[in-house]
Amino acid sequence: MKRFAVIASALLFVGSLAAAMLELAPAAIDLRGPVAAHLAASGVSHPVTAVLLNYRGYDTLLEIAVLLLALLAILAVVGEPGAARPAPAHPVLQTLARLATPLMIVVAVYLLWAGAFRPGGAFQAGAVLAAAGVLLHLAGLLPGWQTPRLRLRLGLAGGFALFLAVAGGLLAQGTLLQYPPALAGGLILLIESGLTLSLALTLAGLFLFLSRDEVAP
Amino acid sequence: MTLAFDLLLALALLWSAWRTLAAPRLDRAIVLFIAFGLLMALAWARLAAPDIGLAEAAIGAGLTGALLLDAYGVLQRRRDRP
Numbered sequence: 188m189k190r191f192a193v194i195a196s197a198l199l200f201v202g203s204l205a206a207a208m209l210e211l212a213p214a215a216i217d218l219r220g221p222v223a224a225h226l227a228a229s230g231v232s233h234p235v236t237a238v239l240l241n242y243r244g245y246d247t248l249l250e251i252a253v254l255l256l257a258l259l260a261i262l263a264v265v266g267e268p269g270a271a272r273p274a275p276a277h278p279v280l281q282t283l284a285r286l287a288t289p290l291m292i293v294v295a296v297y298l299l300w301a302g303a304f305r306p307g308g309a310f311q312a313g314a315v316l317a318a319a320g321v322l323l324h325l326a327g328l329l330p331g332w333q334t335p336r337l338r339l340r341l342g343l344a345g346g347f348a349l350f351l352a353v354a355g356g357l358l359a360q361g362t363l364l365q366y367p368p369a370l371a372g373g374l375i376l377l378i379e380s381g382l383t384l385s386l387a388l389t390l391a392g393l394f395l396f397l398s399r400d401e402v403a404p
Numbered sequence: 405m406t407l408a409f410d411l412l413l414a415l416a417l418l419w420s421a422w423r424t425l426a427a428p429r430l431d432r433a434i435v436l437f438i439a440f441g442l443l444m445a446l447a448w449a450r451l452a453a454p455d456i457g458l459a460e461a462a463i464g465a466g467l468t469g470a471l472l473l474d475a476y477g478v479l480q481r482r483r484d485r486p
Contacts, residue, residue: 235455298458306454314462321470390467394474 230371231303239308240375244364248354251347251382258343258389258396262335265396276327284326291319299383303372309379313386320391332395343392346385350378410450417443430479434472441465 222234222242229237239247295312302308323329335343353374354364366374420440427433441464448457 306458308455311455311458311462314459314467318462318466318470321467325470390463394467394471397471397474 228368228371230366230368230373230375233302233304233306235306236302236308236375240378241364241366241371244354247382248347248350248364251350251385254386254389255344255347258392261393261396276325281326281328284322284328288319288323291315291322295319295383295387299379302379303376309382309386312379312383314390316383316387317390317394320387321394324395329395332392335392339388342388343385346378346382349381353378413443413447413450417447430476431473434469434476437472438465438469441469 222238225242226232226234226237229241231237231241295315298307298312298315299309300307302312320329324331332339357365357367360367417440420436420443424433424436424440427436441460445457445461445465448454448460
């Protein structure tokens, strides 16, 4: 009886959600036109990248800050590191990981470069790089990370710092993160390169910092 | 043809989501979750949003799946040696 009541109310909820979705009014502001109209001045020819890094650059800036904060929270929670030795893995898996890693690096660089004119960009490239790091760790080739030293700290915070420095340097333009059209393409590529590296380290860090004390019981 | 593919995709999404929630074993649920993420990436690609599809495949299915599998491994090891 209880089960039927739950299923019925869930179905009712799904039905009303579907009805609400179908009756959704058109968006009050249609931004597709302005985005397309100003694409030439944004420095890139892919509208998604233009929105993420030019028109709404401060959203991306804050997203990176949130990711960095999440990693700092994990570092604070994990506590003292154990002796993290890479667990031994099957040699076939190790060889496969060794073969796949250079390919994944190439794919990441391609995604970063392609972001300017087709789907791709810093987030996807960073995620592929981070996946390569996780793969190497699972194959026992890359030990889990200890408390980060200066070089790793610089890498983790570098993308955000670079983004912030560009934003600070361009404050004279009037609006936050308003690029001069002549420099926009180069600045976006610079920021995306920094973000790719930092995002890769952050996302891989979510895995490698957490798994460092798994070998030591 | 494309309509049939979309319908199949939508059904597979719902089915894998249900199986993920209803799977009695954790490891099976995690593998089903990864499959669900990949189907979701396909759905985003069909909705003409390849950017989100790429992000979903890389972060949603790949990294989250690896994290879940790792957490499962740790849980198993703790259970074996309390």
